[in-house]
Amino acid sequence: MPKTHTTVGIIGGGPAGLLLARLLHNSGIDCVLLESRDRAYVEQRQRAGILEQGTVDALRESGAAERLDREGLVHDGIELRWNRRAHRIDFPALTGGRRVWVYAQTEIVKDLIALQLTYGAPLLFEAAVHAVEGADTEEPLIRYTHEGRDKTLTCDYVVGCDGFHGVARTAIPDGVKRTYEHAYPYSWLGILADVPPSCDELIYAHSPRGFALHSMRSPTVSRLYLQVPNGTDPANWSDERIWDELEARFAVDGDWKLRRGPVTAKSVLPMRSSVTEPMRYGRVFLAGDAAHIVPPTGAKGLNLAAADVIVLARAFARLKDTGSAELLDAYSDTCLRRVWRAEHFSYFMTTALHTDPGQSPFATRLQLSRLDRIAASPHAAAELAENYAGLPTV
Ligand code: APR
Ligand code: PHB
DSSP, X not given: OOOSEEEEEEEOOSHHHHHHHHHHHHTTOOEEEEOSSOHHHHHHOOOOOEEEXXXXXXXXXXXXXXXXXXXXXXXXXXXXXXXXXXXXXXXHHHHTSOOEEEOOHHHHHHHHHHHHHHHSSOEESSEEEEEEXXXXXXXXXXXXXXXXXXXXXXXXXXXXXXXXXXXGXXXXXXXXXXXXXXXXXXXXXXXXXXXXXXXXXXXXXXXTTOOEEEEEEETTEEEEEEEEOTTOOGGGOOHHHHHHHHHXXXXXXSSOOOOOOOEEEEEEEOOEEEEEEOSEETTEEEOGGGTEXXXXXXXXXXXXXXXXXXXXXXHHHHHHHHOOOHHXXXXXXHHHHHHHHHHHHHHHHHHHHOOOTTOOHHHHHHHHHHHHHHHHOHHHHHHHHHHHHOOOOO
């Protein structure tokens, strides 16, 4: 018999909801997590793979980093390519020691689900929330369907970690809520391939044919992306066409070679930016993609989601320990400062490296000048490195 009341009702079992449940559990705060999809679906959904130091620290402190510490790949830099040349951005040297980890979001989700089901508070799969009511009352209510029945969960607080298409955002009245959005005139075609990566660190390539990114999932699995027009059907991209295009976009002087292998997954991702303010209304809070979306070029989506729930869990712990709601009241402003910095960085990385349809030669020259500047100036490179490797959580 599922509980009908909890302290914190969490909607959504992506990385934001799962990490929040873990952090609250560790602080002795009662919560219930409702996820609309089944476990297999949530564990297979392909997403990003770069973790900032702050995200790794939080996973470690919460006791969820055992496999991450064994299997995660530590990266001390990225490579930028343009005009057939390559330039490495050295994170520790430029940021006073910060680095990033390559460990897929799917694996974090698997690790957190396993812990939650073994030790944590209730986690219900196939529990689809259809309404959040009474945000401005003492006891907000979640309406959801589980095992074919309509159910309710009353809460002291509700946290919407239900992603871009979630329902929690609708609990903030239209007169209060403001959404800022930007759409990009291109998408990414992403592949997974059973082939060792052709590089030790990620490669972000600007080219006259459009952007390309070489990432990885493990020493034997590569993850690669190509800029494609909006509306692209992956079925129109044969494996051979994808590899040829990747090869052309990554081309540099010297003897670098792109390894090809069997493509095991292929999908098209939209690119958009969006922020909803405020991230709290009454007793309902938004965290992660429910409140903000970034294009994946800066590798910030997952890290922003983690940062939100770290701030929120700390605020709930303060309330429990001292009775002070000061941190909870500051939640939206605290998070939005970081969110807008990441929005700007993601927009910068995207527009610096992609080619707009019909882009003027003048605009291309400006892009190349910007990239040349990053290669020439440690200050310009440090600005990129600090943002990429991650700013401190608060
Ligand atoms: N009821 C219950 N669960 C829901 C509902 C609903 N009405 N709507 C959505 N969900 C669930 C989704 O099925 C999903 O599992 O909420 C979860 C949201 O998870 P994510 O979309 O992964 O969002 P978040 O946890 O904020 O993580 C952000 O995801 O999109 C990437 O790049 C982004 O890496 C970042 C991360
Ligand atoms: C990924 O590995 O999926 C990835 C890495 C870096 C990005 C985006 C995606 O900027």
